[in-house]
Amino acid sequence: xxxxxxxxxxxxxxxxxxxxxxxxxxxxxxxxxxxxxxxxxxxxxxxxxxxxxxxxxxxxxxxxxxxxxxxxxxxxxxxxxxxxxxxxxxxxxxxxxxxxxxxxxxxxxxxxxxxxxxxxxxxxxxxxxxxxxxxxxxxxxxxxxxxxxxxxxxxxxxxxxxxxxxxxxxxxxxxxxxxxxxxxxxxxxxxxxxxxxxxxxxxxxxxxxxxxxxxxxxxxxxxxxxxxxxxxxxxxxxxxxxxxxxxxxxxxxxxxxxxxxxxxxxxxxxxxxxxxxxxxxxxxxxxxxxxxxxxxxxxxxxxxxxxxxxxxxxxxxxxxxxx
Ligand SMILES: Nc1ncnc2c1ncn2[C@@H]1O[C@H](COP(=O)(O)OP(=O)(O)O)[C@@H](O)[C@H]1O
Ligand SMILES: [Mg+2]
Numbered sequence: 080x081x082x083x084x085x086x087x088x089x090x091x092x093x094x095x096x097x098x099x100x101x102x103x104x105x106x107x108x109x110x111x112x113x114x115x116x117x118x119x120x121x122x123x124x125x126x127x128x129x130x131x132x133x134x135x136x137x138x139x140x141x142x143x144x145x146x147x148x149x150x151x152x153x154x155x156x157x158x159x160x161x162x163x164x165x166x167x168x169x170x171x172x173x174x175x176x177x178x179x180x181x182x183x184x185x186x187x188x189x190x191x192x193x194x195x196x197x198x199x200x201x202x203x204x205x206x207x208x209x210x211x212x213x214x215x216x217x218x219x220x221x222x223x224x225x226x227x228x229x230x231x232x233x234x235x236x237x238x239x240x241x242x243x244x245x246x247x248x249x250x251x252x253x254x255x256x257x258x259x260x261x262x263x264x265x266x267x268x269x270x271x272x273x274x275x276x277x278x279x280x281x282x283x284x285x286x287x288x289x290x291x292x293x294x295x296x297x298x299x300x301x302x303x304x305x306x307x308x309x310x311x312x313x314x315x316x317x318x319x320x321x322x323x324x325x326x327x328x329x330x331x332x333x334x335x336x337x338x339x340x341x342x343x344x345x346x347x348x349x350x351x352x353x354x355x356x357x358x359x360x361x362x363x364x365x366x367x368x369x370x371x372x373x374x375x376x377x378x379x380x381x382x383x384x385x386x387x388x389x390x391x392x393x394x395x396x397x398x399x400x401x402x
Contacts, residue, residue: 088108089130091291105292110286117286132167164236166240178211182227218246219249237266242270255281285297315359316360320359330344
């Protein structure tokens, strides 16, 4: 069976007003199988929105191959569009319309039967607020209204660009339940994020990108295992000093936030020994199994591993990019 979504060698260069053109997407690959929730992960500015806009025909690719349901896009965009629901740019809703009216107008415009409005309001948990004006909705409710608008045509593939942006933990939980419910009905869901902890809990598979290029992909468990081969997270009082000591002692060490990661460690007791003789006491010594760490190892300060291209840490300090 061909994948629901396939991207191979995608290239996209933005023409900059100043200076030379810059490749935002640089030979990106992505593959999503049917019925999965697929996480599309990367730091801010790594090219997630550009990829999704290009896939949906909103931007022109400069090279590569893309297919949705086995049909090449953008050439066959018109044929696949009725089967794809997407929110890539936050839609602007009229505050003076109710949720029900908003969706009814969108249904009419999209040639979708009006009965779908009640169905999707129920699906996103807005049925009891449907008559209230959108301006009275919380951000989480507006996000769910946006998802409802993408669900109107009962798509087989749902694509959401950073649906958790700006949501509080409760909103994130609601979004997660909503996406899981769609996947349980057989829908394929692609959801992008720059925050891993949220995605890790709902995705079956992931594509991790950095600087417009795929650095890891596959089932979440497999991607986790990639970073779990002898990598340990170490917390001590002074982690910079600990990194120095362990590096001098011959270990491969990267500093990640308030802790360090020691790579390719055969025997973790070596770490407590090496730090202990220097008067440093280990507070935590644990195998790296969180996707967040995998993400850091694959795209950040970790050592070169197989085909993955390490990049410097600067990606991680980048604030929001203008999109
Ligand atoms: N319209 C644009 N013109 C020029 N550069 C852009 C434009 N949109 C995005 N970029 C650049 O392309 C890169 C990828 O951006 P984007 O796809 O928005 O990343 P993400 O969605 O992962 O945060 C960034 O370096 C960004 O600054
Ligand atoms: Mg984006």
